Amino acid sequence: MAYGGTNVNPLAATGGSTTVRQVKLEKECELRVEASADSPLRLRLLTGTAEIFGTEIPPGIWLNFPPRLKFAVFTWYGATIEMDGSTETDYTADETPMISYINVHAVLDGRRNRAKASPSDSDTSQGPRVIVVGPTDSGKSTLSRMLLSWAAKQGWKPTFVDLDIGQGSITIPGCVAATPIELPIDPVEGIPLEMPMVYFFGHVTPSANIDHYKVLVKELARTLETQFSGNAESRASGMVINTMGWIEGVGYELLLHAIDTFNATVILVLGQEKLCSMLKDVLKNRPNVDVVKLQKSGGVVSRNAKVRQKARSYRIREYFYGPSNDLSPHSNVVNFSDLFIYRIGGGPQAPRSALPIGAEPAADPTRLVPVSISRDLLHLVLAVSYAKEQDQIISSNVAGFIYVTDIDLHRKKITYLAPCAGELPSKNLIVGTLTWIEN
């Protein structure tokens, strides 16, 4: 496999701006923008062709960007862009790693074509299973997005798997999820939400319950495997798997677990030599696995803990109210007895009397524990499980989420916000530590 590469060295930043203006981009250059926090920004393509993270911008049409969105408008052949509104920052860069990224896409495309050509052979009919790894803020989600959009543009239907429970892009935080990508991803609306497969972990870091996290990753992989076995098109299109930025210690173990569980065949390592050489070493006996180092883009914006927390809140808000406040969630009041709430993990595994002398009862990380309704549930986000039976809850995907807005202990009533009116698809709910303060 041959992958090219270039250095990253952005041109001088021009800082934030508020005027209507035109920006001329030379071929293979990009305009990097951070939309302002409190005023609108719109942008349109005047001449040439350009794309935002792999999705072509339609000529002449104004695109409206939500506050704080960070993105780049890249052109392969040259373009003129018009911007209207204010930005925190915007500047052009003439050195990007885009050539090396598109080279990766070309290799993946070849593999998809080979897989398509032999649909009945179970070994060769599998398209590339790409996993993108690297430290926090190395551009993993962005690269995943580009690879998916370029593939979709060519008619493939790759599956996007997002294992990043902190800053995932398929649904709310605290979940591992997958969805087929049938069209290039909309630069403003993001990943389409028609039919994602979502498993709720309920925490924003896997360290809250490593075993539970692994169980969910396995369940997701198992479900996708079943879907692939009956769908040659999805199988040939393959997967792009986005991961967390936790790459040390247990985080590294979880990366290896994900590589194994999804049978990844291409590992793209962004911006870290050490991780790349560790992975090459540990996978050297697997000739069908390629470990490829790629440059991190100079445009990737670092986000501190506060910014990440805000982004999580924003994702939850977006789930209930829509990206442009275009959805109307419903507030419902039900009796405590109408819902069965569970958490995963905790509680002694076996009574002390059943253990060998001297052994301490350990908490079972994957035990289903019924939760009695109290004011502790206030402001928590709960998942509605598809499971019909209790013992299926841990291995079931979820239908959606509710947000607890009031607990009336006296009347034994719980008030919650749900994305739509009517009864919940199931009474079995899962709770973790995912909170949200609506503002």
Ligand SMILES: Nc1ncnc2c1ncn2[C@@H]1O[C@H](COP(=O)(O)OP(=O)(O)OP(=O)(O)O)[C@@H](O)[C@H]1O
């Ligand atoms: N070339 C670019 N120009 C401008 N902004 C960019 C560029 N590439 C990425 N970004 C922005 O930088 C931020 C971080 O990128 P991204 O989310 O891809 O990183 P990550 O490695 O997935 O992060 P995490 O630490 O959450 O795993 C995002 O807001 C993204 O839109």
